[in-house]
Amino acid sequence: MPVPPNHVCEAFQTPKEVPAPLGHAWDNGTKIGDMALSQATPTALWSAKVRAGLSVEGARIARPILSTDGRYTVAGWKASAWSQGDLARRVDETALLALKLADSLASVPAPTAQRDDVFARAEAAAWQETGEAYRSLAPDTELCVGHADLLASTIFHHLLPPTIVDLVPTAALRPRGYTCALVIVDGMIAGAVDDSICDRFAHIRDIDQLLLRAVAYRRHVNNLHPEAKANTRSHINRVEDLLVSRAYAML
Known part of the structure; x- marks a missing residue:
């Protein structure tokens, strides 16, 4: 368990309590009181600024915590308000949440920093695929910044609304149904949902094409x-x- 150094704890004014380990949803960080601290990613500042004012119907948002001098990150660490809950195999619910999140992110600017990390390269490669099952999306498709890992960033606790712990932005603007497609694909890869989830979300525009690009993204990340x-x-x-067969059937 990575423990934030004393000067980071002082900057975020953490309570004098024994640190406890947090799981994957919280970037394997540390819980101190009602605060979750973890090492900041390159997009942590963007995520914090957006989460500070984000509202998503039917969901709670883990709000970022500012340091005493008004920063969202200190010495490579970030802090958020901790919420009780765990990752769950509630894929349909998270896919529906993805559609609501896309509505909320429709007017949010994407991060401006150029990225060349594994995930950005995998995303670019996925969206350049030209197999026989692929077709171009409609030119009037609405684009927005997507969430590249919503299923692993959403926690559930009993009957409370789910909590979106963090925002993991796509490297480029993507169709508004792409976050939902990623959730579906991630759930299918994990064996957390039946394959007929594709039919349950067939009403989403170009869903079969978005699913193809989502699974290609995971393939490139794995490579x-x-x-x-x-x-x-x-x-x-x-x-x-499976998704290639579905896409062929739709051509």
């Missing part, structure tokens, strides 16, 4: 990431074969 696992690739291949 590029140094910690990728071979068994994950087999699950990705199964899902991609």
